[in-house]
Amino acid sequence: MLTFTEENYLKAIYRLSDGGSKAVLTNEIAEIMSTKAASVTDMVKKLSVKNLIGYEKYYGVTITREGMAEALMVIRKHRLWETFLVEKLNFSWDEVHDVAEQLEHIQSGLLIEKLDEFLGFPTSDPHGHPIPDRNGKIQEVRQHPLSESPLNKKRFVRSVTDGSPSFLQYLSKIGIYIGAGIVILEKVEFDGSVEILIDGKKKVFISRDAAQNLLVTD
Amino acid sequence: MLTFTEENYLKAIYRLSDGGSKAVLTNEIAEIMSTKAASVTDMVKKLSVKNLIGYEKYYGVTITREGMAEALMVIRKHRLWETFLVEKLNFSWDEVHDVAEQLEHIQSGLLIEKLDEFLGFPTSDPHGHPIPDRNGKIQEVRQHPLSESPLNKKRFVRSVTDGSPSFLQYLSKIGIYIGAGIVILEKVEFDGSVEILIDGKKKVFISRDAAQNLLVTD
DNA sequence: ATAAAAGTTTAGACCGGTCTAAAAAATATT
DNA sequence: AATATTTTTTAGACCGGTCTAAACTTTTAT
CATH class of the missing domain: 1.10.10.10 (Winged helix-like DNA-binding domain superfamily/Winged helix DNA-binding domain)
Known part of the structure; x- marks a missing residue:
């Protein structure tokens, strides 16, 4: 049985390791957990004793199969x-x-x-x-940032990379939701912003940042 | 903002004080919280600093209006x-x-x-x-133990005093649930057990203990 | 009324999780 | 290759919550 805190560390490590495929640095963990590197080192030792992660001093952390199961x-x-x-x-x-x-x-x-x-x-x-x-088991769907989609092809919004309340509220306001159909009408070379058509009805401009944070499928 | 533990102590104190109407002893709290008297003393000091309870050494604990609000x-x-x-x-x-x-x-x-x-x-x-x-605000309904009801009067099961899984499973098995209509057919002088009719259909004997743990209304 | 028993509090310790400050290792710079 | 910089780890401390053992009150028994 894991503690609240252990679960949160595992979740963070899972995320940072791209689902277990790469090693994670102490400072990265400290950053997204809003804690200090020293605290991370302590916790990381405990988790490795429990075989939830592999830990090598000064190198970093890799998540084990067990750890991944817990994180999932x-x-x-x-x-x-x-x-x-x-x-x-x-x-x-x-x-x-x-x-x-x-x-x-x-x-x-x-x-x-x-x-x-x-x-x-x-x-x-x-x-x-x-x-x-x-x-x-995760049902994987290949998603790409809207910013990489070609002009005039209909795409469907599947998820957001950054789920911060302010971004989500912004999306709601301009009429974007999960499942919305989107066509890129124009890409502005200058600042990377794009003009899009939402559900065949509404035309709006969104910034490069926003377009990169919207993941879509064909 | 209270911690998990503080909330549990307040809940226990509220219960033991009969909803705030009497003082509670250290050992009583230790008992129902499955902890030691020394730990209770420590926590009780913290809660009294926060004005959630009143605490007098060697005498006991009384819950304040604020503490009661939290407990509720x-x-x-x-x-x-x-x-x-x-x-x-x-x-x-x-x-x-x-x-x-x-x-x-x-x-x-x-x-x-x-x-x-x-x-x-x-x-x-x-x-x-x-x-x-x-x-x-609690909507109070005057309930009495089934054991105190007279013969041949229909009562309705409103709650159970002891909510332990084994008791609840027993009740389910014999067909008693919240809202069930019950008539006492006979009281056995010898051991306090009673014969009851459930929903006008099923006759069973239940022990004095069981009858005391079933709260009913008219 | 005094001793014994029971209940309660204090003192000091430990554990999980965190921190700061200092030491050690790895990396980057020249 | 030697030095400076960054990153990471260690050491030692603190906080919340818990414990045991010892000290202290209160109650009960004689």
């Missing part, structure tokens, strides 16, 4: 709860993150299976992120 | 979550307690208000216990 379960819980909050309790997609950060640590296998069923076994959360199944 | 909010959350688990996720009433013990500490006013609405503003939980409203 936390992510599964987080995304199921976000789905619940949005679909059943009518939260808006920018309000759910902090609450889900707490709910993801509730310890009960039964609870999460029942919740999954109650939600109809969803495969992605309100931000378009895939929900791992009970075995930790 | 935790109880509100606990009971709303229990209701959610049973009504929406199909938990049985003996499975919900441990999970609700965790969920009751999630910090989000918005969440609990939305949950309340989602559940249709229930006034009692699956064990028949009243759910405090957002202001901490």
Whole structure:
């Protein structure tokens, strides 16, 4: 049984390692956990004793199969709860993150299976992120940033890279949501911004940053 | 903002003080919290600094208005979550307690208000216990132990004093649930057991203990 | 009324998680 | 290759919550 904190470290390491494919540096972890490098070193030692990560001094951290399984379960819980909050309790997609950060640590296998069923076994959360199944399997969909799409081809918004409330609120305001159909009408060479058509109705300009943060599929 | 632990102490003190009406001893708290008297003394000092309880050495603890408000909010959350688990996720009433013990500490006013609405503003939980409203008001219903009811008068099961899984499972097995109609057919002088008729259909004998733990209304 | 028993508090320690300051290793610069 | 800079680790401390053992009150028994 992992502590709240251990789960959060594992989640962070999983994210930073691109799903287990590369080593992670102490300072990177400290950064996204808003803590100090010294604290990370301490925790990393504990996690490696438990075989959840591999740790080599001055080199970095790699996540083990076990650690990955744990991280995926936390992510599964987080995304199921976000789905619940949005679909059943009518939260808006920018309000759910902090609450889900707490709910993801509730310890009960039964609870999460029942919740999954109650939600109809969803495969992605309100931000378009895939929900791992009970075995930790993620249904991968190849997504690319909108900024890399060609002109005049219809794409569908699948997820956002940066899920900060302000970005999400901005998206809602201009009419972009998960599933929206988008066509790039023009790319502005000067600043990388693009003019897009949303659902065949609304034309707006969005910045290069915004276009890079929107992930789409064909 | 209270910690997980502080909330649990307040809840225990609230319970032991009969809703704030009497002083509570250190050892009583230690007992129901499964901790040691020394630990209780420590925590009790902290809570009294925060004005959540009054504390007098060697005498005991009294809960303040503020402390009571906090305790009632935790109880509100606990009971709303229990209701959610049973009504929406199909938990049985003996499975919900441990999970609700965790969920009751999630910090989000918005969440609990939305949950309340989602559940249709229930006034009692699956064990028949009243759910405090957002202001901490409890809708009191005068309940008495089934053991004190007269013969041949129909009573309705409202709640259970002891909500242990084994007792709840026993009740389910013999067909007793919150809301069930019960008539006492006979009281056995010898051991205090009673013969009852459940919903006009099923006759069973239950022990004095069981009859004392079932609270009913007219 | 005095001693014994029971209940409560203090003192000091430990654990998980965090921090700062200083030491050590790795990397970059010249 | 030697030095400066950055990154990482260690050492030692603190906080919240817990514990044991010892000291102190209060209550009970004689």
